[in-house]
Amino acid sequence: MKRRALFVAAALLASFGVFTAARGAYIYAKAELAQLLIHRAWVAAMATGEPARPWPWADTYPVGRLGFPDRRVELFVLEGGSGRTLAFGPGHVAGTAEPGKHGNVGIAGHRDTHFRFLADLRKGDVLLLESPEGDLIDYVVSSLRIVDKSDGAILRDQGDDRLTLVTCYPFDAIQAGGPQRYVVTALRTTPVVDRTRKAE
């Protein structure tokens, strides 16, 4: 009898374990799968010149493609830095410069999925950013630092063309919602092709 009870308890615990593991895996799967769908939307957007939604009920759309060739990282950046967006891809923080435009382009991403690679970045690494117009911009990492989450000033225009990547810190914290942020600043190296001015 006792043996049976133990078996039942073990089975119950095991199924709960599987369930929890599945929840964790779901977060990861969602993050990876969404990038595939966004890729399609990105291609469509570039072909038509109109922003395209990656799935019909999406409340966001891709605004750029971020690459770190050294580590074979390729990510599609979505518009908006809300929690809902970040589950699917790095988010372009509203109010900061748009990819391909002059100014400070702010992108936030999850420390444990898309932006995990930020931990591997070193000063001097080259990042690539593709704009919806098809321009490709080189950025060189100039600083890596940790700030408090209330330090919104780092996303302001600094008078130059730069890329600011933000993720939670520490990278391996067990619980989400800590007060620290890891910030990567990269400065633009390729000369700016200002399409807005050309159009005028």
Next chain:
Amino acid sequence: MRPVIERMTRTTMGLGESETTMTYGRRLYLTQQILVRLAYAGPTTDEAREFLKASARFVVATTLVFLALCAIATGAELPQQVTPPVSSDSGVSPDRCTSGEFLYRTEGRSPFATAPSVQTRVRFDITGVIARAVVTQTFRNPLDQWIEGVYVFPLPESAAVDHLKMKVGSRVIEGQIREKEQARREFQKAAEEGKRASLVEQQRPNLFTSRVANLGPLEEMEVEIEYQQTLEVEEGRVALRFPLAMTPRYMPAIEESFVRLTSGGSRVIPANFDLEEGQENSADGGPRVSPTWFDQSLVQPPFLPASVKGNPVSIEVHLNAGFEVASLESRTHPLAVETVSGREYTAHLRDELVPSDRDFQLEWRPTPGVMPQSSVTREKGPDGTYALVSLFPPVGAAARSASLPREVTFIVDTSGSMEGVSMQQAKRALEFAIGRLSNEDSFNVIQFNSFTSQLFDAPVPANESNRARATAYARSLQASGGTEMLPALNAALVDRTAAATEGRLRQVLFLTDGAVSNEDQLFGVIKQRLGRARLFTVGIGSAPNSHFMSKAAEFGRGTFTFISDVNTVEKQMNELFQKVESPVLSDIRIAFEGLDANEAEIWPSRVPDLYLGEPVVVSARFSRNPETIRVTGQLDGQAFETRVPLNDAREGHGINVLWANRKVQSLLEGVYEGEDPEAIREKVVEVGLTHHLVTRHTSLVAVDVTPVRPEDATLESVDVPVNLPHGSPFGTLPQSGTPMRLFMIQAFATMLTAGVLFMMAKRS
């Protein structure tokens, strides 16, 4: 087009598709294998057992490996932990860390160590229900360059700012009142010419900015602002409130259909505007639905990290209550009180300087029976006599008459700004309110953040089971997301049960910190849709936007209750309930006997409905003195009339400013009646200039005569960062962690226990 894109993918990004997908592919393959085997495992139990064993082993193994990696990774990164700043005064940068592996900003000083600070001294002189406040802001420039500083600060919503003095060393320069644009031009010109200047502007009715130009290296400059205010009076107490902190405002999303035109073509602005994620801080959030007249970038100042407290404040109060005071206390700050006489007191903060992170509140009560039923304060001006009249209708005893059954809708703000103590207060208040409902009442609970959801589809009877359900719902509330208030208001105000609940009082109880920026739009909705409902706002948190809430209550023909302390929730909710349960004095009219209609100008022109214990407060200007003031109204359907004699009026100061401020408020509200904004503006400018009053369209500017800044020195513009409200979890950088790791570790621990149990079972 397509081939080009494909080529770009492969060459420019420097990676082939197949290689990236391979690692993901492997994982996918493994998952698929499990699923496929599971599907085929059905027929024989042996196979199933084999498979389950295999997969269990697989899962345990993977988790073990994963955990081991975790441990190694976490362990390895432990020394890189950041030490948070400890001291508040030393200006320690929040981004200082102890590890040597990371680069710090060495090219410049930390933005918070170098930001100018403002020390504020406030002195109140209170006579009866009128307060005169002198606010002295000392700007300090810690830099070795010339700067222009901007400081955003809140004042009580009824504050009429009428004086500005700029003090540098021994020189004092008086501020002049100008039309807003002209004041800006004068300030700008002085700034460019190297002259010292200061400018005080109203950004919102309760939010002001002061700027100083040409503050030299390591110099100090004093800006002294004076304002006049009528105090909140309720039967039984008089309250002084001075806001010291600002809750960051949420700028709501633009409607989905809104299209912003950019040079690259049209683009839909996404509707997912999230407070927590700090997007409200964006300088350019695109166009707003409601017309805004304020400087968006100024309304949202930089906030200091929650761990750093700056901008200290000292407060001093001289009180001449006009009656014997039974108690004088502050619920928010410890006070040191000296008694001058039974009616006169001086008080100051026990701590010399406090950080400006929570609002200051002071209350005093008369010994029972000595509070006058009416009071008139007047002042002779060049163009007539100005008077402030307050009167308590003698209805206090008539509380809870044969009260009608009510239909109460609770709206609870569960947005990110409510997180922390505010949410605790709101939950307590809601639970308490639900408990106060009687069986004849019906009710519903609506919560909103980025989305709106309601507990019941329609109001339900407040029987025991429904109340229990609502209480459980209240306890489960959690704060996160944006502050999309409009759908919730709409849902609460829609009168679905009009026919069935003819005799019921419709009341909406709104619990929020009011951290919104689209106030005008919300007021419009309240005004249009109110119908027979009454809106009562309950301000929660250490720094609620009381302008929004008191105005919303005014438009909603209800009252505003401010709960500052979690310990007073029950007491204050109780008082609120006494109010909503007792009869209302409505249709109030004021007449000055012995004067023609055109000889007196009264503001507000329409007196709002009065609830239990609230006084009628009006200000008036008349060309010759009337005999008595007559107040009439409807009390529970019965005519009500009372008279106030004018011969025992007290003489006061600055009554004209109070009158002008009331007039400006009323004029500005004309917008909701559809009046022409330009015509309103002209009238407001005229009143502002005549009475030396800072309004939406007039500002005070002080300019020194001689230039001080050397011509070769440049002027930097620096915002003064302000404190986040006490207990607020606000951040401005996006939240970017997931509980994935937590889940995985939980899963591992559970599996391990399961495994141990399994082994035990096998052995026994």
